[in-house]
Amino acid sequence: MANAIPDDASQPEPLVIVIDDDDDLRGAIADLFLSVGLEVASYGAAAPFLATGIPNRPCCLVLDVRMPEESGLELQARLKSESRQPPIIFITAHADVPMSVRAMKQGAINFLPKPFRDQDLLDAVWEALRYERERWTRDQRLMELRRLASDLTPRELEILKAVDRGLLNKQIAHELGIAEITVKMHRSSAFRKLRATTASDFIRKVKMLELA
Amino acid sequence: MANAIPDDASQPEPLVIVIDDDDDLRGAIADLFLSVGLEVASYGAAAPFLATGIPNRPCCLVLDVRMPEESGLELQARLKSESRQPPIIFITAHADVPMSVRAMKQGAINFLPKPFRDQDLLDAVWEALRYERERWTRDQRLMELRRLASDLTPRELEILKAVDRGLLNKQIAHELGIAEITVKMHRSSAFRKLRATTASDFIRKVKMLELA
DNA sequence: CTCGCCTTCATACGCTGGTATAGGTGGGCC
DNA sequence: GGCCCACCTATACCAGCGTATGAAGGCGAG
Numbered sequence: 231m232a233n234a235i236p237d238d239a240s241q242p243e244p245l246v247i248v249i250d251d252d253d254d255l256r257g258a259i260a261d262l263f264l265s266v267g268l269e270v271a272s273y274g275a276a277a278p279f280l281a282t283g284i285p286n287r288p289c290c291l292v293l294d295v296r297m298p299e300e301s302g303l304e305l306q307a308r309l310k311s312e313s314r315q316p317p318i319i320f321i322t323a324h325a326d327v328p329m330s331v332r333a334m335k336q337g338a339i340n341f342l343p344k345p346f347r348d349q350d351l352l353d354a355v356w357e358a359l360r361y362e363r364e365r366w367t368r369d370q371r372l373m374e375l376r377r378l379a380s381d382l383t384p385r386e387l388e389i390l391k392a393v394d395r396g397l398l399n400k401q402i403a404h405e406l407g408i409a410e411i412t413v414k415m416h417r418s419s420a421f422r423k424l425r426a427t428t429a430s431d432f433i434r435k436v437k438m439l440e441l442a
Numbered sequence: 443m444a445n446a447i448p449d450d451a452s453q454p455e456p457l458v459i460v461i462d463d464d465d466d467l468r469g470a471i472a473d474l475f476l477s478v479g480l481e482v483a484s485y486g487a488a489a490p491f492l493a494t495g496i497p498n499r500p501c502c503l504v505l506d507v508r509m510p511e512e513s514g515l516e517l518q519a520r521l522k523s524e525s526r527q528p529p530i531i532f533i534t535a536h537a538d539v540p541m542s543v544r545a546m547k548q549g550a551i552n553f554l555p556k557p558f559r560d561q562d563l564l565d566a567v568w569e570a571l572r573y574e575r576e577r578w579t580r581d582q583r584l585m586e587l588r589r590l591a592s593d594l595t596p597r598e599l600e601i602l603k604a605v606d607r608g609l610l611n612k613q614i615a616h617e618l619g620i621a622e623i624t625v626k627m628h629r630s631s632a633f634r635k636l637r638a639t640t641a642s643d644f645i646r647k648v649k650m651l652e653l654a
Numbered sequence: 655c656t657c658g659c660c661t662t663c664a665t666a667c668g669c670t671g672g673t674a675t676a677g678g679t680g681g682g683c684c
Numbered sequence: 685g686g687c688c689c690a691c692c693t694a695t696a697c698c699a700g701c702g703t704a705t706g707a708a709g710g711c712g713a714g
Contacts, residue, residue: 325539331553334546341543383690396642399671410670412692418672429671430608433642595660611701624662630702641701 241367242287244359248272249279249302250294250321255344259292262348263355276300284314288366290339290358292351295322295329303329306336317358317365321346372438378424379439386420389413391441393433453579454499456571460484461491461514462506462533467556471504474560475567488512496526500578502551502570504563507534507541515541518548529570529577533558584650590636591651598632601625603653605645 246263250256251274260270273279275297293302300308306318317339322329325343333341339361340354382390392402399417403410426432458475462468463486472482485491487509505514512520518530529551534541537555545553551573552566594602604614611629615622638644 327537327539327542327553327555330539330542331546334543335552340547341539343539385691396640400669408691409693411694414672415692421672428608430645597661620661621663623664626702627662633702 241363243269244362245269245271245285245287245289246292246355246359247279247285247289247316248292249274249276249297249305250292251275251297252294259351262351266352268355276302276305280305284309284316288359288362289316290355290362291316291318292355293318293320295320295333296324303333303336306333306338310336315365317362319351319354319358321351375424375435375438382420382423383416386416386423387441389416390420390436390439393417394436394439394441453575455481456574457481457483457497457499457501458504458567458571459491459497459501459528460504461486461488461509461517462504463487463509464506471563474563478564480567488514488517492517496521496528500571500574501528502567502574503528503530504567505530505532507532507545508536515545515548518545518550522548527577529574531563531566531570533563587636587647587650594632594635595628598628598635599653601628602632602648602651605629606648606651606653 246268248256248259248263248270249272250259253274256272256274260272263270271285277299293305295302302318302320302322309315309318315337318333318337319339320330320333320341321344322341323344325341330341339358342350342354388406389402392405397405399410399413403413406413421432424432424435426435458480460468460471460475460482461484462471465486468484468486472484475482483497489511505517507514514530514532514534521527521530527549530545530549531551532542532545532553533556534553535556537553542553551570554562554566600618601614604617609617611622611625615625618625633644636644636647638647
């Protein structure tokens with residue numbers, strides 16, 4: 231618990247990313263967010279956004295469904311398949327029920343038909359950012375943990391998988407055909423490398439790694 | 443793990459519950475499910491369904507949004523507030539985007555505008571039941587656990603809360619102003635009452651109880 | 655009042671986990 | 685060859701957990 235991972239208090243300011251091919255609307259939306267003190271990045275299509283990459287800070291997407299090249303729904307599916315899932319708010323002038331259901335099933339935070347009231351969009355963004363704050367922190371923690379796990383030796387990983395299954399040191403030793411003391415050695419080495427503080431913290435972190 | 447809780451193989455057959463005030467459509471939908479071997483219960487309104495209660499078996503709801511008395515969305519909200527949440531598939535002739543978004547945000551599995559193809563409804567029900575199988579098993583396990591927990595003494599509960607916080611027996615003893623051996627006694631008593639098999643199983647079960 | 659339950663405590667033993675100390679083996683790299 | 689690293693082992697010690705045995709006081713129900 232007492233590691234160098236940023237907690238809620240030290241999170242970077244959130245960023246609202248607007249992607250819409252309608253320049254006027256995009257500008258208006260950006261102004262709306264700026265007027266309430268939110269930082270905004272805006273793009274006219276999916277490609278330039280993907281080119282710059284998802285920023286390493288809490289963010290949410292405001293996405294037009296219908297765009298030239300890659301549609302909003304396609305972008306959503308792509309991000310989902312890449313396991314990079316900032317919350318998404320869809321806006322569209324050509325809304326229909328199946329489209330909205332598909333977007334929501336894939337995890338969108340909201341789906342707003344144009345025209346919408348400014349307040350509705352702001353509410354949706356607040357909700358998205360509330361959600362994102364937790365997701366981002368969890369994500370950062372996991373990335374940090376995976377970074378720490380990256381210099382575990384193969385044998386240490388093997389021991390961790392067994393620990394994850396709830397086996398006793400004795401059982402692990404028997405299963406791997408080595409002495410119990412050796413298991414303890416690898417185990418405590420892994421304990422240190424993962425910066426675990428207590429036994430239960432260790433178990434929690436091992437489970438978090440979701441070892442195959 | 444080796445307790446008397448039904449696993450996936452011993453689940454009761456699922457039940458599809460259809461609630462729609464249109465008698466003809468309700469009958470047709472019921473026939474559709476019967477034709478693929480699914481059991482069906484159908485109601486003309488929310489009230490008679492609520493009167494009989496949610497059956498103690500895996501089930502899903504096929505719900506008309508617009509009905510006299512209580513609407514489908516109201517029923518969804520009511521079930522949600524009661525923490526009884528079988529998966530819901532909405533069907534409606536008067537669909538609009540905000541309505542579908544609201545339903546999906548509240549956790550609906552799908553939202554089908556009438557008219558829909560039989561296959562779409564069947565697909566949605568398969569998805570709902572796939573989801574429901576896991577939810578139901580988890581639910582049963584939790585209910586069984588709570589049943590076991592119901593004859594813990596007040597002192598045992600107090601010890602479990604401290605265990606949940608990851609405290610050592612020594613620390614718990616100090617906090618409660620009693621001897622460590624007494625803590626061990628209550629702890630092992632609770633261990634037996636919860637039918638825990640191993641230390642990690644015990645921890646898992648304690649966490650599952652979400653003690654205040 | 656007696657019985658049963660909840661609570662408390664002491665002594666003592668065994669098992670598990672973790673650490674420290676002190677080695678031995680084999681493989682890859684400069 | 686020398687060095688580093690991963691891997692393996694042994695002995696010994698300490699702390700925590702769990703259990704067995706034995707014992708005591710309080711308190712409510714029958």
